[in-house]
Amino acid sequence: MAEESDDSEKTEDPSQKRLEDALKKGDVAKSQEVSAWFVLLGTGLVVGMLSSPTAIGVSDALRGYVERAHAIPMDAFAVRDLWRETGMKIGAALALPLIILLVMAVAGNLVQHRFVWSTERITPKLNKVSPLAGFKRLFSKESLVNFAKGLAKIVIVGSLMTLVLWPQRDTVDTMIFRETSVMLTETRDLVLKLIIAILSFMTVVAGLDYLYQRHRWFEKLKMTKQEVKEEYKQTEGDPQIKARIRQLRLERSRKRMMASVPDATVVVTNPTHFAVALKYEDGMQAPVCVAKGVDQVALKIREVAKANNVPVIENPPLARALHASIDIDESIPEEHYRAVAEVIGFVFRMRRRKSWQS
Structure with a gap:
């Protein structure tokens, strides 16, 4: 009840100082759905443009071991060199896709707010490990909204996957009997269709969720009239003291003038x-x-x-x-x-x- 009354008293928009203080603490308006949308878009780019080169690179890195498995020495030094060489080849093949996904993940945050460097969010706090605080967060309004949102996403995404895959059910059943190159091409095309369908839905979800998170963040930072007064006193000084100083200056100036x-x-x-x-x-x-x-x-x-x-x-x-x-x-x-x-x-x-x- 106390928290509700406090929230009801927050009728004033946050000041610029309050917004800047929140930014310094890493408290920004952020939607996980927007970040997920960018990662999904990056996945679509990787699958559409780099799946074939990546698959060929990984295949070339492993083919030799399959073809001449009997000739590979198994002593300690040879195995160490084998793992190092294999890791470097696979890493080189996966480097560009991973970089693209990393760039898209970072972009998903930068489009929502400017770069922020703060340790406030990872600083250990007792209330974060408090069972009572955890119980309150578990059944808070935010948790219920996230639960409803997650449930709706599962239902809708599952429905979209069904709509995309059901017409292709015969192709999927017989895909294992096709040649490897044909199977990989058909799999890529099918995955792209799934990504495009899910991405279309996620565009709407990400947009609405960002607006909701922005509104919720702004409402959380709103101030009471008393907080506005206190902040003004801290930044500009007590209005009564400033008025008294102006009055004294005016009186002294008037006395000098009269003299x-x-x-x-x-x-x-x-x-x-x-x-x-x-x-x-x-x-x-x-x-x-x-x-x-x-x-x-x-x-x-x-x-x-x-x-x-x-x-x-x-x-x-x-x-x-x-x-x-x-x-x-x-x-x-x-x-x-x-x-x-x-x-x-x-x-x-x-x-x-x-x-x-x-």
């Missing part, structure tokens, strides 16, 4: 929403933005400016344009030179007038 407002030459505002503090001194190419903000931040900038006798000039279009076009510590764009020059010129005239009056 620059008393040194500003002028603050250009939209009465309630925008505020941009500009600084200009002799020798500067263009005024620089030392602070900007909207709403509450804009209100704070105006308060700090008034407390430090920094002129606050209301110019809504210019305030909005400057806020949108520049960041802190950046010079104003050229298209705003004239408007800003008029504002700063007005501020400088006000300063000179106050100095004359004083």
